[in-house]
Amino acid sequence: MLKELLRAVAHVLSPEVCPICGLTLAEGETLMCTDCLLQLPRTHFHLSPFNILHHRLGPAVPLDRAAAWYYYVKQSLTARMIVDMKYSGRPRQGQIMGEIYAREILPSGFFSGVDALVPVPMHYSKRLLRGYNQTEEICLGVSRATGLKIADVLRAPISHGVQSRRSAAQRKAAVQGTFAASARAADYDGRHLLIVDDIITTGATMQEALASLHSACPSSTLSVLALAATL
Numbered sequence: 109m110l111k112e113l114l115r116a117v118a119h120v121l122s123p124e125v126c127p128i129c130g131l132t133l134a135e136g137e138t139l140m141c142t143d144c145l146l147q148l149p150r151t152h153f154h155l156s157p158f159n160i161l162h163h164r165l166g167p168a169v170p171l172d173r174a175a176a177w178y179y180y181v182k183q184s185l186t187a188r189m190i191v192d193m194k195y196s197g198r199p200r201q202g203q204i205m206g207e208i209y210a211r212e213i214l215p216s217g218f219f220s221g222v223d224a225l226v227p228v229p230m231h232y233s234k235r236l237l238r239g240y241n242q243t244e245e246i247c248l249g250v251s252r253a254t255g256l257k258i259a260d261v262l263r264a265p266i267s268h269g270v271q272s273r274r275s276a277a278q279r280k281a282a283v284q285g286t287f288a289a290s291a292r293a294a295d296y297d298g299r300h301l302l303i304v305d306d307i308i309t310t311g312a313t314m315q316e317a318l319a320s321l322h323s324a325c326p327s328s329t330l331s332v333l334a335l336a337a338t339l
């Protein structure tokens with residue numbers, strides 16, 4: 109009760125605004141206003157098993173499902189939300205986005221049969237600098253919506269630097285060997301693992317993560333979930 113009252117007072121004193129349209133968020137709205145949430149350029153990939161993301165990531169590694177919440181368009185306001193989450197010290201934003209997305213697709217059965225969520229790892233130097241790994245935050249939100257546990261079984265022992273300015277071929281070369289499965293990964297062999305990332309562009313990073321997991325857990329079923337993907 110007191111918590112709710114304090115929250116209401118905080119809302120009046122410093123109302124949050126929608127990062128997309130700039131309007132003040134109403135009580136009960138988080139992340140963005142309801143209008144903007146409804147107008148997100150959703151991919152609906154979770155409804156089509158052989159969507160373009162699935163096609164982009166395969167067929168080097170057997171992939172069961174692949175979905176992303178919305179289309180990532182550079183410089184757009186919806187892209188800005190992910191950039192803010194990654195670089196502006198807003199880890200909670202990742203949790204909220206992950207939770208909203210997971211709740212949206214939960215009724216479709218996308219998570220049926222999945223045993224655990226695996227965050228795409230971040231090299232420790234980058235993590236130290238940023239203070240958090242946004243994919244772990246997204247996993248926390250997805251876990252809250254689905255009840256799935258998080259299996260932190262991938263490591264990033266080598267830093268691959270900043271990918272955004274590289275060509276597709278350069279990205280592929282840069283990420284080779286950057287991920288390794290931890291010893292605990294073997295415990296998940298034969299289980300269905302859902303690898304979670306923020307944005308998928310060329311797919312090079314995700315393919316590398318899938319390959320690492322596949323070599324450690326050859327009998328596992330692997331699927332992919334991201335907040336956004338480029339066309």
Ligand SMILES: [Zn+2]
Pocket residue numbers: 126127128129130131140141142143144145
């Ligand atoms: Zn809005």
